[in-house]
Amino acid sequence: MHKRNKYIIGYLYLIPALVIFILFTYWPAIYSFYLSFFNTTTSTGHAIFVGLSNYVYLFKTGQLPYPFFTAFEYSFVRFIFAFVISITLFSWIEVKGKHLLKNMIPLILIPILAISLIYPSLSFWGGDIYIVLLWVLFGILTFYTVRKMDFLKSHTTLFLLSILGFYIVAYYIGNRNIDLYTLFFKIAQNNSFIMSIWNTFYFVIIDVPITIGISLAAGLLMKNLPFFKVFFRTAFFAPYVASIVAVSLLWLWLFNYHYGIFNFILSWFGISPINWLNSASLTMPTVAILSIWEYFGYYGLIFLSGLQNIDQEYYEAAEIEGANSFQKFMYITWPLLSPITFFVMVVSLINAFQVFTQVYVLYNQMPGPYANSGLTMVFYIYNTFYNEQQMGLASAAAYILLGIIMVLTLIQFRTTEKRVEYNI
Amino acid sequence: MKRQKKKIVYFFYYVAAVILAIFAIGPIVWMVDTSFKTNSEVLSYPPSWGTINALPSRTLTADIIKTRAGQSSNPSALSLEALLGSLSTTQTTTLASPDTIAIHILGASGYRGTGTMPRRGTLIVSLIDDTGNPASYPTNFSTSDFNKVVNEISSISPLSNDVEQSISNLSQYTSSSQAYILNFYDDFLYGSNPIFSRINFISNLLNLVGNPFQDQLTSFKKGIGPLTDVELKAISQILGNALDLTTNPSTKMKISEYLNDIKLYLDFNQFYEGQKRTKIDQPIELAFIPKSNQLKIVKAPSIVQSAYTSGDQIYITFKNTSFVWFLNDNVSVKANYNFWEVLTNFFDNYVSAWNSAPFGIYYFNSIFVALATTILNIIFDVMMAFAFSKLTFPGRDKIFIAIIATMMIPYQVLIVANYLIIHSFGWINSYYALIIPWSATSFVIFLMRQSFNSIPNDLYDAAKIDGASSWRFLWTIAVPLSMPVIITGALLTFLGSWNSFLWVLIMTDTANMRTLPVGLQNFIINSGAIFNQLMAAATFTMIPVVIAFLFLQKYFVSGFFRSGIK
Numbered sequence: 001m002h003k004r005n006k007y008i009i010g011y012l013y014l015i016p017a018l019v020i021f022i023l024f025t026y027w028p029a030i031y032s033f034y035l036s037f038f039n040t041t042t043s044t045g046h047a048i049f050v051g052l053s054n055y056v057y058l059f060k061t062g063q064l065p066y067p068f069f070t071a072f073e074y075s076f077v078r079f080i081f082a083f084v085i086s087i088t089l090f091s092w093i094e095v096k097g098k099h100l101l102k103n104m105i106p107l108i109l110i111p112i113l114a115i116s117l118i119y120p121s122l123s124f125w126g127g128d129i130y131i132v133l134l135w136v137l138f139g140i141l142t143f144y145t146v147r148k149m150d151f152l153k154s155h156t157t158l159f160l161l162s163i164l165g166f167y168i169v170a171y172y173i174g175n176r177n178i179d180l181y182t183l184f185f186k187i188a189q190n191n192s193f194i195m196s197i198w199n200t201f202y203f204v205i206i207d208v209p210i211t212i213g214i215s216l217a218a219g220l221l222m223k224n225l226p227f228f229k230v231f232f233r234t235a236f237f238a239p240y241v242a243s244i245v246a247v248s249l250l251w252l253w254l255f256n257y258h259y260g261i262f263n264f265i266l267s268w269f270g271i272s273p274i275n276w277l278n279s280a281s282l283t284m285p286t287v288a289i290l291s292i293w294e295y296f297g298y299y300g301l302i303f304l305s306g307l308q309n310i311d312q313e314y315y316e317a318a319e320i321e322g323a324n325s326f327q328k329f330m331y332i333t334w335p336l337l338s339p340i341t342f343f344v345m346v347v348s349l350i351n352a353f354q355v356f357t358q359v360y361v362l363y364n365q366m367p368g369p370y371a372n373s374g375l376t377m378v379f380y381i382y383n384t385f386y387n388e389q390q391m392g393l394a395s396a397a398a399y400i401l402l403g404i405i406m407v408l409t410l411i412q413f414r415t416t417e418k419r420v421e422y423n424i
Numbered sequence: 425m426k427r428q429k430k431k432i433v434y435f436f437y438y439v440a441a442v443i444l445a446i447f448a449i450g451p452i453v454w455m456v457d458t459s460f461k462t463n464s465e466v467l468s469y470p471p472s473w474g475t476i477n478a479l480p481s482r483t484l485t486a487d488i489i490k491t492r493a494g495q496s497s498n499p500s501a502l503s504l505e506a507l508l509g510s511l512s513t514t515q516t517t518t519l520a521s522p523d524t525i526a527i528h529i530l531g532a533s534g535y536r537g538t539g540t541m542p543r544r545g546t547l548i549v550s551l552i553d554d555t556g557n558p559a560s561y562p563t564n565f566s567t568s569d570f571n572k573v574v575n576e577i578s579s580i581s582p583l584s585n586d587v588e589q590s591i592s593n594l595s596q597y598t599s600s601s602q603a604y605i606l607n608f609y610d611d612f613l614y615g616s617n618p619i620f621s622r623i624n625f626i627s628n629l630l631n632l633v634g635n636p637f638q639d640q641l642t643s644f645k646k647g648i649g650p651l652t653d654v655e656l657k658a659i660s661q662i663l664g665n666a667l668d669l670t671t672n673p674s675t676k677m678k679i680s681e682y683l684n685d686i687k688l689y690l691d692f693n694q695f696y697e698g699q700k701r702t703k704i705d706q707p708i709e710l711a712f713i714p715k716s717n718q719l720k721i722v723k724a725p726s727i728v729q730s731a732y733t734s735g736d737q738i739y740i741t742f743k744n745t746s747f748v749w750f751l752n753d754n755v756s757v758k759a760n761y762n763f764w765e766v767l768t769n770f771f772d773n774y775v776s777a778w779n780s781a782p783f784g785i786y787y788f789n790s791i792f793v794a795l796a797t798t799i800l801n802i803i804f805d806v807m808m809a810f811a812f813s814k815l816t817f818p819g820r821d822k823i824f825i826a827i828i829a830t831m832m833i834p835y836q837v838l839i840v841a842n843y844l845i846i847h848s849f850g851w852i853n854s855y856y857a858l859i860i861p862w863s864a865t866s867f868v869i870f871l872m873r874q875s876f877n878s879i880p881n882d883l884y885d886a887a888k889i890d891g892a893s894s895w896r897f898l899w900t901i902a903v904p905l906s907m908p909v910i911i912t913g914a915l916l917t918f919l920g921s922w923n924s925f926l927w928v929l930i931m932t933d934t935a936n937m938r939t940l941p942v943g944l945q946n947f948i949i950n951s952g953a954i955f956n957q958l959m960a961a962a963t964f965t966m967i968p969v970v971i972a973f974l975f976l977q978k979y980f981v982s983g984f985f986r987s988g989i990k
């Protein structure tokens with residue numbers, strides 16, 4: 001009896017907040033999932049169950065210039081090329097130039113695969129059989145080389161970056177018209193939702209790494225400066241407090257083509273004025289610059305709090321051993337800071353996927369200056385829902401956004417899990 | 425040696441920190457700076473830091489309106505009689521208001537573009553002639569002299585077609601010397617297609633006399649405005665030489681026509697200038713009267729009767745004299761402001777921005793919504809966090825994880841369903857829609873739980889033994905102990921609510937429910953690209969919160985340190 005009372009009291013404490021979470025978070029989450037299977041813009045005014053057709057509509061590709069599989073083949077060859085070169089590079093670092101024989105196989109295979117790129121016409125080798133062959137080779141190779149590589153295991157991100165780098169090289173050597181990337185871009189021209197995914201990823205790829213880099217630098221500076229700490233902290237933090245509409249308005253002025261201060265500063269270095277706000281290719285970078293400015297101080301503060309929590313004794317010990325600043329950063333700060341870095345990565349990633357207001361204000365309620373170049377996923381949801389009144393379609397798009405964020409966060413969790421080192 | 429090295433390292437730290445700080449506050453400083461500028465300063469390149477709005481006096485670029493069209497096109501310049509006159513006769517024969525001079529104020533000198541003059545302070549208007557001396561006017565004008573000159577110039581012949589036509593046209597004005605003079609100068613110098621226009625007139629001469637005088641004549645094409653007396657005299661000298669050289673009789677005829685044109689003009693101009701015998705002995709000092717078109721005459725020569733203003737122009741009415749006597753003159757306008765007027769100039773953009781949209785309502789809404797959200801958040805979040813931290817009941821940790829998981833869901837994802845739910849409650853366009861859904865925040869709950877966890881359970885047990893209920897323990901012991909984190913949470917929710925945009929945009933559709941960000945966005949759309957006013961609006965929506973938060977920022981930091989993310 002007494003125990004049950006205690007439980008009831010516990011639940012009573014939860015009730016107000018829980019009601020709000022249920023009404024405005026859990027129930028909408030279920031409800032919009034349900035909505036995503038309905039067409040709400042019918043002539044009768046009643047929503048009609050349409051199954052998955054909202055999702056199908058979102059990814060409708062239209063007429064493809066060439067079959068998906070062809071693009072896949074080309075991309076796959078490029079990927080293998082990048083992968084093999086990266087593996088070779090990493091195994092080279094691993095053995096530091098010794099035991100060359102052991103690593104000969106990838107070295108022999110590189111030229112062969114490189115030639116396959118110079119002759120981009122795949123039919124030269126008879127199409128699909130060639131792909132199967134590559135699969136087999138790829139499997140053997142991976143198994144053979146990755147088996148013993150500790151260096152690679154501890155530098156997964158670096159490895160992925162290296163693959164990406166060599167992929168780009170391969171892309172520019174070979175036939176650029178046929179590639180998954182090119183195909184995706186071509187589909188995006190006809191499908192505004194795919195365009196919005198494209199733009200959002202483009203934004204995230206620019207925004208997140210630079211934000212993390214600058215805010216880490218800001219955090220380190222705030223920690224290590226002997227004087228005027230508060231001044232710099234205040235300065236870095238100021239942009240975060242301002243409302244994003246006011247901030248976007250301010251940057252609308254800074255980016256102004258004729259009278260903006262940016263083009264004026266560029267003119268000191270002899271750079272001719274850049275049409276920041278009126279160029280489709282610069283839309284997302286422009287928005288990214290603004291967002292980096294707005295948020296770096298906030299993440300910098302989070303980094304600072306992490307840095308303050310690192311035990312000073314480590315540094316003292318390192319100093320006795322004669323470590324320089326760079327070594328102290330690499331072997332003490334960076335590993336011990338990794339939980340914070342991880343937190344900032346997750347938060348800034350989720351934040352970056354929500355980019356909307358900046359575009360809305362900078363481009364006068366339009367998704368970019370032209371060609372939907374500023375159409376982000378949230379903008380797509382807003383537009384489909386608010387302007388076109390297609391609740392079902394908007395919900396489906398929202399769920400895909402949610403899915404992408406979830407998947408990326410999970411990947412981050414998985415890849416960083418092993419490397420996040422916790423304070424002892 | 426080592427210390428030396430450390431100093432260098434610190435030097436680089438400071439360089440980096442200063443660069444980052446400039447990156448962070450530079451834009452804000454530039455925003456505030458721009459918000460004080462005049463229109464013409466905003467649209468000037470290269471940009472400058474200062475603004476004449478801060479100065480007690482400024483020189484305004486101004487022109488006397490000299491054309492017939494300019495005089496008659498402005499109905500506000502007409503006296504009642506003149507207006508009736510203009511209605512009863514044809515336009516061209518009417519002199520709109522012969523006693524009133526119209527001066528067009530272009531804006532601050534030294535800057536490109538037009539700007540409106542602030543309608544306050546005093547204006548010092550000086551009429552000056554070509555040589556920079558004060559302008560003069562006739563005191564006793566004799567009509568018989570005028571008639572004599574008109575007869576004289578009418579008898580000059582042969583004339584070129586244009587001039588001949590103009591003179592025969594002018595003959596209809598002989599009864600009114602003022603109308604004659606205005607139309608004469610309009611035809612010859614200041615009209616839309618004057619006879620002595622620099623380019624056309626010289627081009628005609630070049631076609632006529634050709635090669636030997638090409639260089640001499642071409643040099644007159646340089647310069648602004650119609651040809652001056654001195655230039656015309658020099659041209660007639662050249663034409664005289666050309667007349668001697670040519671043998672072709674038709675060319676000779678043409679040249680002498682042009683020579684007569686110039687002589688006619690110079691004769692008339694000599695008469696006109698000769699009549700002006702009395703100098704204007706002092707500048708005209710005019711003061712703006714608030715909410716009135718009339719200008720107060722502070723100090724002026726006796727011929728000035730009254731003055732008023734309309735748009736970018738000021739009009740000065742004379743006693744016993746006419747503006748036609750100042751056609752060849754220039755005007756310089758200087759504006760003086762006292763301390764309060766300087767202040768008003770300085771904050772002019774703020775006042776006009778504030779008045780052009782209901783920012784008062786937006787401000788109230790923002791403050792009300794943010795405060796209500798924050799208060800509800802503190803109560804609800806503290807309760808929930810306390811339950812998660814100190815109370816035991818089945819499913820506690822599972823519920824906690826479910827709450828924390830909502831941090832991963834961006835609210836934009838749920839906005840469609842939320843709109844429909846709020847719509848079904850009938851809350852669209854109400855404070856409920858802006859406050860209630862935001863009155864519990866999972867991140868704040870997480871922060872507070874961490875903080876409550878650091879309070880020892882023994883303390884709670886001791887309180888229970890002393891007979892305190894959990895409710896009492898929460899508000900009298902736990903909350904005061906976790907104050908820094910609660911303040912952090914309050915600041916985070918306040919800021920989130922204050923800056924919220926998409927939610928407010930969707931949930932409201934009238935001005936009296938909008939908060940500042942949405943109101944500001946509306947202002948941007950409605951006002952166009954007047955960047956000084958836009959920056960003023962951005963400043964007054966941003967600065968109060970920025971300043972408040974800069975003072976409270978230590979709570980942000982300490983909140984993160986104490987409970988934060990370890």
